[in-house]
Amino acid sequence: MKEILEQVLQFLSQPWPWYVAGPLLALVMFILLYFGHEFGISENFRLMCAADGADKYNEFFKIDWKSGEWNLLVALGAVFGGYLASHYFIGNAGDIAHVSSSTVQSLNELGIPVKQGSVPLIPDFISWEALFNWQGWLIIAGGGFLVGFGARYAGGCTSGHAISGLSALQLPSLIAVVGFFMGGLFITYVVLPLIFPIIR
């Protein structure tokens, strides 16, 4: 029995290929639809604002945040899932991102010293220490601010538009995804070469 459990643990600890992850994300969407809700993680930022008293300042936050309790619990579950996956389901190679060799080369050209086969999952410029540089603030706080602002302006994020919206063949979601990519390409090709390398 113990051996079988260990095999299951090892099996789940391998990196999951895209053709496993994608359909499972669709399953998450279906489970939430079956429970009577629509998949959309960024709505939680609005719920958290409302729960913290933002309803006193603006009617956009005059919502019954308790009716969004289910969504806050999905986010809480994601926190638990991240804890479990990162503490008990790490494969033999360690906690690394299996990016392509051309990506490693591009990162090196930017001035991010990573080696093929040992690229960490999360870079060192996403850490508390990184906040000693303005680049760290731009990446972590600037990134978060733009995600929070943009997701509500566009009415959804990757889960609400790219997955739920496109699955329901919603043209607005396709426009939003085109917008996501325009923003992403601008940062990747124009802004990142300006902010790297980070000199300490």
Next chain:
Amino acid sequence: MRMSRYILVGILLGFILYKSEAVSWFRIYEMFRFQSFHMYGIIGSAVVAGIVIVQLIKRKHIQNVKGQEITIKDKNKSIPRYLVGGFIFGLGWSLAGACPAPMFILLGSGYTVLFVYLAAAMTGTFIYGLLRKKLPH
């Protein structure tokens, strides 16, 4: 206790995005450099499977737990809202290398600096709420 099922859904979501490395800044960078099929495979196969699911729901009139037919609201028609809002979201997504779900997952994985991201995202949402009436939608 009925609410605990949502925590289980969240745990599943956490496993999917963590184990497929979609939570990785490097994977997002790789996607925007078009240097791997991986992220396109995840989003693409999710959408293909999602389209099949939504079409089955509509054609077979599948009911939810409450016994009502599952309906999916149409999104309001507009271009500037989705294009500009999406562009701003894309700036943040590619800078931080994480959209909202990975942010929650990484908080659980021990990257506590993402509390700064969370506070900033709530601030961004709040500022949007204040400016909403002045923005084109």
